[in-house]
Amino acid sequence: MMGSGKSTVGKILAEVLGYSYFDSDSLVEQAVGMPSVAQIFKVHSEAFFRDSESSVLRDLSSMHRLVVATGGGAVIRPVNWRYMKKGLSIMLDVPLDALAKRIAQVGTASRPLLDQPSADPYTAAFTKLSVLAEQRGDAYANADVRVSLEELAAKKGHDDVSQLTPTDIAVEALQKIKNFVTEHSMASGPFDDL
Numbered sequence: 001m002m003g004s005g006k007s008t009v010g011k012i013l014a015e016v017l018g019y020s021y022f023d024s025d026s027l028v029e030q031a032v033g034m035p036s037v038a039q040i041f042k043v044h045s046e047a048f049f050r051d052s053e054s055s056v057l058r059d060l061s062s063m064h065r066l067v068v069a070t071g072g073g074a075v076i077r078p079v080n081w082r083y084m085k086k087g088l089s090i091m092l093d094v095p096l097d098a099l100a101k102r103i104a105q106v107g108t109a110s111r112p113l114l115d116q117p118s119a120d121p122y123t124a125a126f127t128k129l130s131v132l133a134e135q136r137g138d139a140y141a142n143a144d145v146r147v148s149l150e151e152l153a154a155k156k157g158h159d160d161v162s163q164l165t166p167t168d169i170a171v172e173a174l175q176k177i178k179n180f181v182t183e184h185s186m187a188s189g190p191f192d193d194l
C-alpha cells in the first residue's frame, strides 16, 4: 500500500543482497518524461499511468538479481502478477493508522490518489486508504511473503509499530524470504549466507 515503506525497505534489501534496486514509479516517470507520478495522473490519466507501469514491470520481469519497489497500485492489474511472479513478491502489511500518520506527515502531493485538500490530512488519508485497502485486500494477498508490522512489533514485545525501523523490517523480510525459498526448494543464491 502507498507509504508502506516499499521504496525505503526495498533499497535496504537490495544493498544487503548485492542486487540492483529499481523503483517502478521512478521508471514510469523516466519513460513518460515527466518529473512526478502526480503530474502524469494530472496531464494524462490514471489509466495512462497504469499502462506505463505494466510496461515497466514487464521489462523488469526478464531481469535477474534485482529488487523492485512497485507502485502501491500495481497489484490491481492481473497482468502485473504475471510479471511479479517471475520473482518473489513481498507485501509490507502496515496498519492503516500508521500509514495515514506517515502520509499526513510527509504530505500527499506525491501521491495523487490521496491528494485532496483537507483541513485534517490524517483523517482524509485514513478514509481513502481504508477504501483502497478494502478494494485491494485480495490482490495484496497474492504476494508470496507478507511482513506484518503488527506481528513484528509483537515479536519484539510491544505493540507500537512506529518503533520499527526500516532495518528491522528489512531483516524480518529477509528471514521470511529465506523461509519461502527453503519451503519451495528454490535456488537460494545469496540467502545461503544470511
Ligand SMILES: Nc1ncnc2c1ncn2[C@@H]1O[C@H](COP(=O)(O)OP(=O)(O)OP(=O)(O)O)[C@@H](O)[C@H]1O
Residues within 6 Å of the ligand: 001, 002, 003, 004, 005, 006, 007, 008, 009, 025, 069, 070, 071, 072, 102, 106, 111, 162, 164, 165, 166, 169
Ligand atoms: N519503518 C518506518 N518507520 C517510519 N517511517 C517510515 C518507515 N518506512 C518508511 N517510512 C517513511 O514513510 C514514508 C513512505 O515510505 P516509502 O516512500 O518507502 O513508501 P512506499 O511504499 O514506497 O510508498 P509509495 O507506494 O507511495 O511509493 C517515507 O517518508 C518514509 O521515510
Ligand SMILES: O=C(O)C1=C[C@@H](O)[C@@H](O)[C@H](O)C1
Residues within 6 Å of the ligand: 001, 002, 025, 037, 070, 071, 072, 073, 074, 110, 111, 112, 113
Ligand atoms: O497505490 C497506488 O495506487 C499508487 C501508489 C504509488 O506508488 C504510485 O504508483 C501512484 O501514486 C499510485
Ligand SMILES: [Mg+2]
Residues within 6 Å of the ligand: 006, 007, 008, 023, 025, 069, 070, 071
Ligand atoms: Mg515508493
